[in-house]
Amino acid sequence: MASGQQSAKSKNINASSPAIDYVATILETLKKDSKYKKAAELAFNQWDNTLLEITKLRSKEDKMSSDKRIEREKEKDMRIFSLEQEVQELTRRLNTIAGNKMSDANPDITDLSDPYRPTKLAEMFKEVYNEEWTEAFHHYDAILKDEDKVLENLVFFPKDIYDFCTALFNQQSEKLEKHVQDMFSVMADPVFQIDGSNSVPVTAGKYINAQISIRNDSSPRDASKEAKTEARILIKQFQKTMTISSTSDLFELYRAVWSLKGKSEWTQQVASVAAIHKFVSKLLKLVWLMISQDPPICLKWLDKGTKVDKASFTFYTKSGDNVRRTIWPAVYRHANGGLMAKGVVQAN
Template sequence: MSSPKQVPTKFNPTLGEGVYEYFITNYLIHWFQAKTVKPDVYNRAMKELTLLNKRKAKQANKDNISTVSKQNIDSEREEVKKLGERPSSAIVTRRNPSKQEQASGSRNIQLENGRLKSEIHALEEQLSEVYLELQDKSSRLNRMKEDLKNSVQEVNDLKIRLSKLAGDKLRDNNPDLADLSDTNRPTELGKRFSEIYDNEWSDAFENIEKKDETEKVRILHEVAVSAFKYCHGIFRGQVEEIRGILLQETLNPGSDESRKTTKTVNIHNNLKEMRKQFAPITAVNVAQNFVPDRLEDLLQGTQIPPEEITDSLRKYAMKCAEICWYMVVCDPPMALSEDIKGMKFNTDIYKPYTRSIRDVKTPVVELHVWPALHLHDGGPLVAKGVAQPNAK
């Protein structure tokens, strides 16, 4: 084995080097370079040297911190020592001011206190004035809001009244214009009138006994027409009586007495609105009175005594009278078709009952089953009637 190059021959402990560190640095490294030490031995030794250096660095850092802390403590001790060496007279003066200084400070505090009280009093007065002014403005604002609300309500009421007056003026004696908000307008009455034929008419027809089909149809048709005439007569009598009382005269429609003035027009409009408003109640009362007043006498002529009137026939008669009252209170009153036997069968007005008119050259009405409904007398058709045409 050859000796390492430049190997130190003297260990110097004053340099702070440990024996192990000194051995590795000055011997083992040179031996490794000379290839007289195995690599695994060299690597293990170098790892231990690295750990040793880390421990030394950590210890050095702790030593520095301890040095700084000691210096800070010494500095604080020196400062305390200096404070303790100050003259005691200065401390006594600062702790015990003279009576003159105390009196002067007390006067200054009293003056400052008085000034602050004056400012607070002035601010309280200003705040009170502002509060009163705010209350006054708030009250005025509330009154203005209430006035505005009332004004808006008045404007809306006037708009509604104006719209209603304009609509009433357009619809007055003009049945072609309908109020779509009215559930009892002519088109709706036409639907309900046709539903009676589909429902109550069929039930009453099935329950009439001891009569053939033609006789049953004639009885039911006559009941419907009689109900309309009954309601129309009551309506005309009420109108003439009420208008006669209000105007202190008997008015005959179409005569010179029924001249249109502002007074009569207003009465007419008010009566018309009252009739519409009370129609649901009046219609029920009229329907209930129709059975004893007219139906029983009508059926006596057809050999049907009162005790043989079935419930379905009674219900049918009341339904006819009820819907007819709604018809006559319309302005102008609605009208039923003028049913005459032998008249030409008009398919625009009637629907065939059980026979077809396809093969009939000149069909005529042989039997009226259900009357047609018109908007007013001589007016357009609202609901078709039903009639039996003649045979071939």
């Protein structure tokens, strides 16, 4: 390699270092003297290679530092994302609890984040009439060829499912509330089991409960009442959640009840005919969710022969003053609440 090329190389690599430039100048000077030229060129080449290696190492170190920095940034971003998710989940849970407490037995307060809030359920119930009910009608109409008989079959389902869900919900609530009462008894009068046969009541539990009540500036009775109120809210929320995730179980239970009533052929039809299965399944889910509201959403039918309530019902195909048949019930926020969706009647 020529000395000019070597000088350019060294200068290019380390132009910013005065110490390196000084050494390079000395080597260039020595090369001009024939006595030291060979040794100087060898030293120059070694020096140049050393500088190149240093540059490579520095470049590698910079890259490693950059990679580590990027990795740290990724870890930090992932941690931030994880924490944000936790905050969102905690916020959602707190909002749910707070919303349930606020809306408990207060129909005027609605949790707008709830996809199954009363107004939404009323809309969905009306959609079932417009869609699934219509499909079921076409199925029966193709078989029976008689509108009156078709309607007789279809109007049976909403009322029967409403009665079924109401009875089942009340039975469940009674059992769950009994378990809650048992739980409060256990907490209020705890017992320590020494062995398989001997147990000792731990009366300190009453003292602890009393201290908690004093710190909360409320009586033990108030504390117990508040705890029971929260437990009742959680029970209803639990019943509601279980319905959302297990509609098929509710459907099978409904079929089983009718099988016990000696209607096995009818229940087979409900299970095997797609249009009827879909209609009944949707009704079961929505009616159960309506009943699980606090207070429960109310469905209203008009009795045959009564005067048509035109403010709450529309006509099916025949209008008139008196009711012949309620085709679809009206939806009210609760037993004494406002109308949320009109029903449909067939008049005489």
